[in-house]
Amino acid sequence: MLSVYFLSLVIFALVIAVVVLVYGLQKLRANLRAVALELERCKLTLEISEDVGRFGSWHLNVTTNIVKWSDYVFDMHERRHSLGDPMLEQAVNYYHPTDRPIVESAVQLAIEQGEDFEFRARIITEQGKELPVLARGTCQIGVNGKVLGIFGCVVDLSTPEDRQVA
Structure with a gap:
């Protein structure tokens, strides 16, 4: 009985860990997309500045x-x-x-x-x-x-x- 309880607890902890990891990865992916967009904006700003500033x-x-x-x-x-x-x-x-x-x-x-x-x-x-x-x-x-x-x-x-x- 104790081993079934322990096994259930381990499975529950693993599920929670997986959920936390998936959430963290999604947040990381969103941050990465935001950084990529900002980098693209900076690149475009530099290109425009170079053209205008000759x-x-x-x-x-x-x-x-x-x-x-x-x-x-x-x-x-x-x-x-x-x-x-x-x-x-x-x-x-x-x-x-x-x-x-x-x-x-x-x-x-x-x-x-x-x-x-x-x-x-x-x-x-x-x-x-x-x-x-x-x-x-x-x-x-x-x-x-x-x-x-x-x-x-x-x-x-x-x-x-x-x-x-x-």
Whole structure:
């Protein structure tokens, strides 16, 4: 008799535990959906801000040398998205030949010494247009003190008149 009572108690406790777990999972799923919606809203806000503000963001992964560009940076360079994110050397080669030493020096100092940078330069788009830009970069430093990457933005400094001529 005692074992039947004990078994019933264990089954009841398991049912309660399952109900609590299911409820917790449903609540977690709802929270996850809310976070996903908020993330999508933030992404859209950033895309609109970049378009209105005529700036784009980028991130250099120092390990892979891949520069991940935002949509606006692709548009600014007139680079097809199907080409993918450029390698560092390709990204630097978009700059006007006389401006490349400034870019290379800034990136090298950032990688080697963790120095943030800002410079004005010109990029040459895929269509051959010259575009004045302001570029900024800030270093992502790992726990060992080494630079993991560089986060940055590039601002289109062209005027509406420049864009009409182009």
